[in-house]
Amino acid sequence: MNDNSVKGVAIDDASILAIYRRTLLRRAAIVVGLGLLCVATFVLDLATGPSTLTPAQVLSGLFSPESLTAPQRAIVWQVRLPYALMAVLVGAALSLAGAEMQTILNNPLASPFTLGVSSAASFGAALAIVMGVSLPFVPTDWMVPLNAFLCAFGSVLLLQLMTRRRGAGMETVVLLGIALVFAFNALVAFVQFVSSQEALQQLVFWSMGSVSRATWSHVTALAAVMVLVVPFSLHAAGRLTSLRLGEDRARSFGVDVSRLRFLALLRVSLLAATSVAFVGTIGFIGLVGPHVARLLLGEDHRFLLPASLLCGALIMSLASLASKTLVPGVLMPVGIVTAMVGVPMFLFLIFRRPERT
């Protein structure tokens, strides 16, 4: 083959760069498109619900609350809006966490759920619900999320310790994560076994994952974590991309890989622990959001990270919408629905041949 041809077509440097730039533009367009889709599903999610409010009423109520009666206002502002926002935020956080995890552990199966972070959170929540532990200065409705957060954060710290141990490969870290899943699941089962009927019911509902516990303070807390973490993620994008070329490769390009891993796992633990603490176990998003994004636009992390975030938000928002509409009049826990919505989307992308990036 001639050195200056691409797939048999004669081509010069300028046109190779032109094609490359067009690829970048197309990716930017995909990210923007995903963002717009998110906004659309978010609005649809807001407008949907068991009450008799019409979508038009909901939307006008957002911009001029005085146009609604007091109970209607309560539905829009205390139920619909925090739930819909929570869905978007949790999807975004878990999926971004999954994307970073998959890259730093060099494993496509890594996600907050598969590596035990969600199980640890469930265990923390189970302790709080069943034992009714309380801490001074902490409001009681924050005890369950706080305990879930602490356990989830602790589990990531364990993974963190493992990556710092000399000679431990990333496979070891992944195996440890899987061991954590089983360990915490067993502990949760034990707590369920000894708990009262009432606590058990609460616990089962918690572990199904639902946005219906969302309050404005929860939404604000998760949004604050996102605002804190996302800029650092995006800042690390170039280094994360070079890590995909191999650990020694990245290090010889001057990337301090252990520091990169440490900080990425820190971000992952904040994102995953906070989300799981507020909504319970939602398994599918953190694994599949990044894969959908990767299939759409490759592994340049400048695009992969924002796209993963948006894919997660989109799937979760769609799931929230589906959880209200699948069984009319019943609000299903969204954790049950995420896989039902995400799997077809995922399969579609796998079987449609992916873009040759």
Added chain:
Amino acid sequence: MADAVLQVRGLSAGYRDRKVIQDLSLPAFEAGNVYSLVGPNGAGKSTLMRALAGLQPASGSVTLAGCELIGRSLSEHAKEITYMPQTLPQGVALSVLESVISALHASPIGDVGLSRHSLEQRAVAVLKRVGIIHLALDSLGQLSGGQRQLVSLAQSLVREPRVLLLDEPISALDLQHQLRVMKMVHALSRERGMISLVVLHDLQAAARWSDGIVMMSRGQLIASGTPGVAITPQTLAQVYGVRARIEHCSQGMLQILVDDVLPTAEETTA
């Protein structure tokens, strides 16, 4: 450029309880030259390369143009030295061009302040030089082993290091590409005044393309100098345990003819 010398003195590196190389001193590596690092498996060649690249903790002294490199950070190492490892990951969803550009973006290179545009042009120029411009838009995941090796070489060259460390760069290449790569490394070293240190198992290629040979065994320096000086029947017997002849072909090039395996010590006593 006579002063841009890489000097290794008293270098030790390896595992905490077992040093693979201990107190190793090497003759100076001079700018513009290609050096081949040869020796049997487990001789400590890769350990030496990784220690020089700053990828592995080491003690002793490694100086480049008089500046001590041991103890410097990875990003400072990366401004001067690039290391191309033996193994490369598979199934990465990046294009060849993207991977080369990301090698430029990973950390600051010597001549900072280049615009994005000129960095991209530099990446294209390197792909052309390595002869894989036709693969520029292909995904890394679709390449053969040999093609991946060429891409990896392009990723190293694009940073325009002062010292280029290549760990078995031609092991997966066909005859033509082996020749092309060694020829290119040779030419680039001369053009840029770059020091190239190449781990090779192919002694014939080492003899043909190197200005100097470093022959190692069990972490020790056995022989060094021009190919004719370092590669002799005696050193080959000592390092590889083979009986070999060194002859010159009609064009005057060194030919290594290996006749047999020498009996090991146990076999002799038995």
